[in-house]
Amino acid sequence: MWYFNSPEVVYGEDALSHLDTLHGERAFIVTDPTILKLGFVDMVKEHLHAAGMQVAVFAEVEPDPSLQTVRRGAEVMRDFAPDWIVGLGGGSSMDAAKAMWILYERPDLDPAGINPFVELGLRQKARLIAIPTTSGTGSEVTWATVLTDTEEQRKLALGARESMADVAIVDPVFTVNLPPQITADTGMDALTHAVEGYTSAWRNDFCDGLCLKAIQLVFEYLPRAYANGSEDLEARERMHNxxxxxxxxxxxxxxxxxxxxxxxxxxxxxxxxxxxxxLFLPYTIEFSARGGGTRYAEIARFLGLPAGDEEEGAASLVKAIRDLARQIDQPLSIRELGITQEDFEANLPKLVANAETDTQMVTSIRVPSTEQSEQLFRYAYEGKEIDF
Ligand SMILES: [Fe+2]
Incomplete structure (x- = not known):
């Protein structure tokens, strides 16, 4: 038995006005200082007021939100006692909203102990709306929550199916003026989701079509969104979708x-x-394809790339991804990120240890050994083609 989970998705121009139709008394917006400064919080507030709600704002979410921030936000939330929570921003704000919501409803829980096998009993106090302001994380429709443990220097991927938003509002108005660098970073995240979603060990019939369509949209519209910015509303809307x-x-x-x-x-x-x-996607495709039983050729064929067999298909896809990354000025190796060899080597054991305990490791179609993980990092540092 498996599940396909999705919030109600309201998308396209003017999707934000869906907020006017909500029933509730108090809405709590979780966001970051930049989103506040851009005036997006006021836009959302206006609609929540139109629905007759009182509104409170927590605008202190940092990039890679920490457990500490989440705990603080949940306390403010408890004082305000909202019946709607609104996660407004990129993945960080939406993920922080999910985590704060869990702690608001279940103050007895330790965030690190949240996993898909724990029943949370959410929605006794509030429901969640997610409004993305970047086109990348997909956090508005997923239940995964990534927090950072600042003391341990590692990311915690928490997950509980219940913590998926009730409503996702996918309105391109928020992305029109995204800076090119953020457009590129987040757009490539979306591409990585779609390629990995189509080829992970948990791939399934219900997700295949969604992943293929998303891959096609990114290849077609990301270069345009990056190059044209606010001049190309069609590219913005299609990337948001x-x-x-x-x-x-x-x-x-x-x-x-x-x-x-x-x-x-x-x-x-x-x-x-x-x-x-x-950055790792081309390397992991090369690595996975060498293990056999992958479906990269199907993606390549869908994109109209040469794919006579799996090997050629994987190579075509890798080339297309690297071409796209170059087109939008993305780095292709760890070295290109500006990380020195010395710094990289000093941290390599930690990188390998973190990767091996990451939840996304077990869903990989070919799981590397410790030595192979280390090699993957080394090859990605140098920009070398995977040959093992
Ligand atoms: Fe991602």
Whole structure:
């Protein structure tokens, strides 16, 4: 028995006005200082007021939100006693909102102990709305929550199916003026979700179509969104859809090795999530394809790339991903991130240890040994083709 989970998805131009139709008394917005400064919180507030709600705002979510921030937000939330929680921002704000919501409803729980096998009994006090302001994480439609334990220098992937939002509002108005670098990082995250969702060990019939469509949309619209910015509203809207569709796909089939390695790198060197995971994607495709039984050729064929057999298909897909990354000025190796050899070597044992305990490791179609994980990091540092 398996489940396909999804919030209600409201998308496209003016999707935000769906907020006007909500029934409730108090809404609590979880966001970050940049989103506040951009005026997005006011836009959301206006609609919540139109629905007759009182509104409180917690705008202190940092990139890679920490357990400490989540605990603090949950306390403020408890004082306000909302019946709606609104996660507004990128993955960090939406993930922080999910985690704060869990602690608000279940103050007895330790966040590190939250996993898919624990029944939380949420929705006694509030429901959750997720509003993404970047086109990448898909956090608006997934239940996974990534927090950072700042003391341990590692990322914690928490998960509970119940903590998925009730409503996802996918309105491209928030992405029109995204800076090119964020457009590139988050767009490549969406691509990594879709490729890994289609090829993970938990891939399934319900997610395949979503992942393929998202991959196609990213290849078509990410270069345009990156190059044209606010001039190309169509590209913005289609990338926003792509990220959400990829989220629905991988959220129900899981990500894989590129995410395990990327989380490890991000935890130690604070590389933005999308840049970190997508950097590893070509290497993990090469590594996985060498183990056989993969489906990269199917993706390549869907994109119209040469794919006579699995080997050629995987190579075509790797080349297409690297071409796309180059087109949008993304790094292709760890060295290109500006991390010195010395710093890299000093942290290699920690990188390997973090990757091996990452939850996305077990859903990989080919799980590397400790030696292979170390090799993967070394090859990705040098930018070398995987030959093992
Ligand atoms: Fe991701």
């Amino acid at each position: 792509a990220a959400c569709i990829a989220g629905l796909g991988f959220g129900n089939s899981m990500a894989a090795l590129a995410h395990a390695l990327g989380h490890a790198l991000g935890g130690v060197f604070h590389v933005p999530h999308g840049r970190a995971v997508s």
